[in-house]
Amino acid sequence: MSKIKGFCCNYTLSVEVDALKEEGLVPEDLEIERLPCTGRLEVPEILDAFTQGAEAVFVVGCQVDKCHNLSGSYRASKRVKYAKKILEELDMNPDLVEMFFAGRGETEPVVEAARTMASRA
Amino acid sequence: MCTMYCPRPVVDTYNERLDITRAPHIDYAQAIPSSYYIDAKACLRVNYETCNLCAQTCTAGAIDFTQQPKELDLSVGAVVLAPGFGRVDEKVLEKFGYGRYPDVLTSFEFERLTCASGPSEGHIVRPSDNKRPKKIAFLQCIGSRDETCGNGYCSSVCCMYAIKEASVAKEHEPDLDISIFFMDVRTMGKGFDDARKRAQEKYGINVIRARVPRVDQVDGKLALTWTTGDGEHHSGLFDMVVLSVGLESPEDADLISRVADIELNHYNFCRTSVDAPLVSSRNGVLVAGAFQGPKDIPESVTQASGAAAIASELLAEARNSQTVTVTYPEEDKALEEEEPRIGVFVCHCGVNIAGVVDVKAVRDYAGTLPGVVLYEDTLYSCSQDALKSIAEKIKENRLNRVVISACSPRTHEPLFQETLRSIGLNPALVEMANIRDQCAWVHAQEPEKATEKAKDLVRMAVAKARLLAPLEQPTVDVTPSALVIGAGAAGMSAALSIADQGYKVVLVEKGRSLGGNLKRLTWTLDGQDASKVLKDMVKKVKAHRNIEVLTSAQVESVSGYVGNFTSTISKGGKTQMINHGVIVLATGGREYKPKGYGYGDSTRVMTQLELEEKLARGKGFLRNAKNVVMIQCVGSRGDDMTHCSRLCCTQAVKNALKLKEAKPEVNVFVFYRDMRTYGFYEDLYREARKKGVKFIRYTSDRKPEVIKLSRGIKVRAYDELIGDDIEIPASLVVLSTGIAPGDNQELSKIIKAPLTSDGFFLEAHAKLRPVEVAVDGVYLCGLAHGPKSLEESVAQAKAAAAKATIPLAKGKVAVAPIVSKVNQDLCIGCGICESLCPFNAITLEKVGKRKKARTITASCKGCGICASHCPTIAISMGGFTDEAIMAQIHAFSPEGCEEE
Secondary structure (H helix, E strand, O other): OOOEEEEEEOOOOOOOHHHHHHOOOOOOOEEEEEEOOHHHOOHHHHHHHHHOOOOEEEEEEEOHHHOOOOOHHHHHHHHHHHHHHHHHHOOOOHHHEEEEEEOOOOOHHHHHHHHHHHHHO | OHHHHOOOEEEOOOOOOOOEEEOEEOOOOOOOOOOOEEOOOOOHHHHHOOOOHHHHHOOOOOOOOOOOOOOOOOOOOOEEEOOOOEOOOHHHHHOOOEOOEOOEEEHHHHHHHHOOOOOOOOOOOOOOOOOOOOEEEEEEEEOOOEHHHOEOOOOOOHHHHHHHHHHHHHHHOOOOEEEEEEOOOOOOOOOHHHHHHHHHHOOOOEEEEOOOOOEEEEOOEEEEEEEOOOOOEEEEEEOEEEEEEOOEOOOOHHHHHHHHOOOEOOOOOEOOEOOEOOEOOOOOEEEOHHHHOOOOHHHHHHHHHHHHHHHHHHOHHHOOOOOOOOOOOOOOHHHHHOOOOEEEEEEOOOOOOOOOOOHHHHHHHHHOOOOEEEEEEEOOOOOHHHHHHHHHHHHHOOOOEEEEEEOOHHHHHHHHHHHHHHOOOOHHHEEEEEOHHHHHHOOOOOHHHHHHHHHHHHHHHHHHHHOOOOOOOOEEEOOOEEEEEOOOHHHHHHHHHHHHOOOEEEEEOOOOOOOHHHHHOOEOOOOOEHHHHHHHHHHHHHHOOOEEEEOOEEEEEEEEEOOEEEEEEEEOOEEEEEEEOEEEEOOOEEEOOOOOOOEOOEOOEEEHHHHHHHHHHOOHHHOOOOEEEEEEEEOOOOOOOOOOOOOHHHHHHHHHHHHHHHOOOOEEEEEEOOOOOOHHHHHHHHHHHHOOOEEEEOOOOOOOEEEEOOOOEEEEEEEOOOOEEEEEEEOEEEEEEOEEEOOHHHHHHHHOOOEOOOOOEOOOEOOOEOOEOOOOOEEEOHHHOOOOOHHHHHHHHHHHHHHHHHHHHHOEEEOOOOOEEEOOOOOOOOOHHHHHOOOOOEEEEEEOOEEEEEEOOOOOOOOOHHHHHOOOOOEEEOOOOHHHHHHHHHOOOHHHHHHO
């Protein structure tokens, strides 16, 4: 299992992760899971990533006011907040999970998110 | 000087704002006129009445701030509009990250980057960090074939220029990884497909058929995503993205249209018609170049000549009414024959030469050379004042040889020759030493060595000058008539134009009637009735009193040279001789007769022209038709003919639309490799897609097959998107057969006009002389030159007519003095020279009992092949005699000079 796990909405990140790794733009141990919409992401899934060995987890969705599915990324951000709370209760660092937003098709915010999380892990 | 002292920096618009220059500047070294100008918007003197530095520093006193704008009234007989093209709006480019990401460039900017005289001296660097990029992507169709920005047309030139820029970049940096993203690769120009192949095979440039929707930046790299024809998504990172921007109508097209009172088309280009592509909606207002529609350099140059021809037709009566004839004083033969009295003028060229080479030292050195009686330095030898003073000094000192030690004879020798002529000296008595290009420029870092080399060059030039001999400048009278070979659309247009300009024309056609391939056309590409165009043309030709038509006739032989050709023409078993001054080749081409695809086996398989003929007769034959399959590039771009036939794509689209019009429920499938509906024909392609014509791409290694069934036929082909073979039961199969060259072989031998590897006639220079043949006095137009549409043929025919009337109008052809001369006493009549001469300029004639070679001066180009091969050294070249060249070489070592 990779150390950094990211969940991406279908409308962000236009470059394949392997290409980004090749260029050294993102950490080698990054794994990205592409979702049709981050709104479908449930809290257990985020926590599951940790149980499977991830050291940090992030979610990238559309800009809140420009979400392709209207409220998808807003829901995701709420669920990330719950996940943070649970981590706190478990005495873990709540910053190990984070929500990020990216414009349509933009890759750069995803790369930044991966780097930020790598520094926290 | 002015540029150096000006305190006002301005952005260099010539270098696409990538560099900075000063308010007074010259756009580029070859600009015409080659003089500096002041950017009035930036100049401090003009705007704030301060500064005035440049006017004080200009040693020539050429800056005059008192000049005011003037209004001129000219009365003219014709107006030619050639405002060129406009730029695609930056808003369109912003979609692709231009302006947001520094490493997204336009193709114009990239062109400047790859140019040795550009802002980075030809090194390709990223604007963001000045580092060399490794991966470059070219995005095509930016601002063309894009309805979202209002430009639904194809800009026609971007595919080829992107390939050119990529090839130039690869030549400079072989490790570059370059990908070009095309929709269709539209390299339909003459020889362009070969260049594309070379780019792919030799330079390894990746051709990707996909349209990239947007450009994204990730940590300084540019991210692209695209989808290929098989439906796969791809993405990649690049260091630099070049946007191949299209050509738009000029920004002030509306203003031009109002001022000139002409109509524009729906894309704001000048409106013209297929049978008169250079004529605007207003009588006497002509158009040439990209304002008529996007086009490349060869076509623009062709159109420009064509517009000149039409202007000459309109002005035929006024010809020579306002010409000024230059007169020269008698040559001073006595002075020329005296011992050489050489004058050496060493030029500073401002700081161009003097900045590196020690001009005064070179001047003084020249004075020590034997035969030199005058040695001087001049600031700008080529300025009017300096020329005058040089002329005076030549007279005062009775010089009879002049050495100008300055720049390139290619650009400036005629100027100095003219000066000599104006004071009664033979122009051949001037010699140039190019110490600017060959010393100051290339050795800018080593001024001392550059000075030594300049001395060497001057010494060598002086040595040669001592042996210069005056050369005659003969002129030959011209027979004021033309022979036009071939009476298709091109031949008839050319004949009409020459005749309208007031010269006799003999129009020779090998077929029984006039019209050529135009006879078989039913509609022109813009939907006009082709037979009407043909009828009008034939009527005019037949009625014209200056045109003599010979049908069922053939040219047997052509002898003579520009101005004085004699041709033998056979007609019905009889031959006749015709004298004429020029020849226009308009021999046309023919429809390629396809092999395979079941052509000839089944009546259901036909060519596009045959389909047109059927459609013209009525739509009855479509009664039971369900599926019509068209196959593109049959014959073209393949094994039989390597060239692209240019117009079959548009022809297929046009006929598909006609089919849809005749029977909307019929399914039309078009199997293509690249749809090359360039220019405004893109509209037709879009319309066909909208009307439901199905376009399916195939590759040359997986061609569609026509399979004969017991009843009917079917077409099997690979569909990339499905990833599998598809089968279509076809009611009709229409083959888009290309254009094959006519039987040019024999004529090529008769006229000594070279052919391309495809069998078409080769023009003298693709861009600069697109309608001339290497042989003087022979001009070229229509399908004989290469595949092209009716519109292009007519424009080219006019251009050929323009060029052909130049010698006719002059009445005399001047023969360049640098020609070969045979010493018949030495000649042994071996004939080597005659067989080698590429211009037919040497003949063997009987002198007494033996054969001797003789140069036909009017045809000789002075290439020197004959002189270098003559076994008895009987041939010498004017201006470059063996003795003079040997003296020049000997003078290379200083000792050699003393020996002389």
